[in-house]
Amino acid sequence: MATSSAIEALKDALKALPGVGPKNAQRMAFHLMERNREGAKAIADALNDALARVTCCQRCNTFCETELCEICVNPKRDQGLLCVVETPADLQALEQVGAYQGLYFVLMGKLSPLEGIGPEKLAFRRLNTLVAESEIREVVIATNITAEGETTADYTQQMLAPYDVKITRLARGVPVGGELEYMDQRTLAAAFKDRRTSVE
Amino acid sequence: MRVHQQRAYILVNRPYSESSWIVEVFSREYGRIGLMAKGARRFKSKLKGALMPFQPVLLSWTGKGEVPTLTSAEIDQTDYNLVEHELRGDALVCGFYCNELIVNLLHRHDPHAALFDRYHSTIMALSQAKSEDVLPLVLRRFEQVVMKETGYQVNFDYEVDGKTAIQNEAYYRYQPSQGFIRVATPQRMTFTGRVIRSLNTDSREGLSNLEVSQGKQLMRDILAQTLGRKQILSRELFYPKHR
Known part of the structure; x- marks a missing residue:
């Protein structure tokens, strides 16, 4: 039953959101039209605005509104350190910790053959050029600890191997506050494999 | 339908909602199926470590329909060592290659016990490969069995x-x-x-x-x-x- 072609189009458009199916899309569309037209306007404006202004940083590939993002132009950042992450969300998570003072590079995804994502769909070429042309002494690979993330890490590592840079990988191990008794086996095994010398 | 402690491998995890995964599974007796792993993406979930590809697991699930619900998952350590048998580098890519063959050539709900056993020994062989030169041989052998088992011999x-x-x-x-x-x-x-x-x-x-x-x-x-x-x-x- 098509009530209005505009509402049908809105429902179809809302299905682009992750985890939103036909039922949810309809609920959202009716809610916006029935009771929250102001909110709908705000969403529409914000979306248009974001689409018009958000681009990718020319250096690190994360989302930003200028040619270079705030992190890349910040002179206090260590220009010799480069952290490779999968997504801008990962970058955000690391930034919130505040433990890292170097620069980033965002691949915009992970290698996943079963989802049809090969190296060509990620920003490997730009990363290669960046490492080749900049004064980077250490690349920290901070992809997820999943099969796809590890493949992405191995690929990155092989690609950067010819350059004279130190390549490191985020440590895998026991989380802070973790009790060994309740730890999942995979994590515990990884923690054992990646154990380090206790004396600094 | 309830299934208990079924030998299986995870082929791929796909996020479903904020907290769950739909896992694509290759099980020994039920073939390739999809299972809903509720809450698996949560921080405290103990399922995460068990739902990684390239390690033998024992899965239990319940429910009818196209995507039953996963009720338990544990790593099957009968002949699998968590530290020694981890796939990395080229062997890991070879593992993905095997998974692609399985996903593309096997129909869902079509059991292939012999192919499952070969898949298991292939993953073991990949993880223990002493040099990269053996990897192609392992893959060729696996390709043959896939072709034979799926009727494309x-x-x-x-x-x-x-x-x-x-x-x-x-x-x-x-x-x-x-x-x-x-x-x-x-x-x-x-x-x-x-x-x-x-x-x-x-x-x-x-x-x-x-x-x-x-x-x-x-x-x-x-x-x-x-x-x-x-x-x-x-x-x-x-x-x-x-x-």
Whole structure:
């Protein structure tokens, strides 16, 4: 039953959101039209605005509104350190910790053959050029600890191997506050494999 | 329907809502199926470690319909060592390649116990490979079993008629969904009998490097024809070697 072609189009458009199916899309569309037209306007404006202004940083590939993002132009950042992450969300998570003072590079995804994502769909070429042309002494690979993330890490590592840079990988191990008794086996095994010398 | 402690491998995890995964599973007795892993993406979930690909797991699930609900998952450590058998580097890419073959060639709910056992031994062999040179051999053997088990078997010993044995020194071309046809002189896309017959054995002894790579190319062509429009992407994941 098509009530209005505009509402049908809105429902179809809302299905682009992750985890939103036909039922949810309809609920959202009716809610916006029935009771929250102001909110709908705000969403529409914000979306248009974001689409018009958000681009990718020319250096690190994360989302930003200028040619270079705030992190890349910040002179206090260590220009010799480069952290490779999968997504801008990962970058955000690391930034919130505040433990890292170097620069980033965002691949915009992970290698996943079963989802049809090969190296060509990620920003490997730009990363290669960046490492080749900049004064980077250490690349920290901070992809997820999943099969796809590890493949992405191995690929990155092989690609950067010819350059004279130190390549490191985020440590895998026991989380802070973790009790060994309740730890999942995979994590515990990884923690054992990646154990380090206790004396600094 | 309740299923208890079924031997299986995870092929791929796909996020479903904020907190769950739909896991694509290759189980020994139920074949390739999809399972809903509720809450698996949560920080405290203990399922995460068990739901990684390339490790044997024991899964229990319940429910009818296309996607039953996963009720428990644990790593099957009967002959799997968490530290020693971890896939990395090229072996990991080979693992993805096997998964792509399984996902593309197996129908859902179609049990293949023999193929499951071969998949298990393939993953074990990949994880224990001492050098990168053994990986292609492991994959060729797996490809053969996949083809055989999914009904796309190719006869590497006899010509199309099924009677005339393939001769080592003669030349043949491959006719899709039929088999090998002898040709008088070598042309583009023809192979010697020696290369063809080598695809039916585990050994590459007596074969030159060129012949091994011809065998690989032939198998790749046959697989490409079998897969039709589906593409195998894992090959692109090997970073070109600097030699």
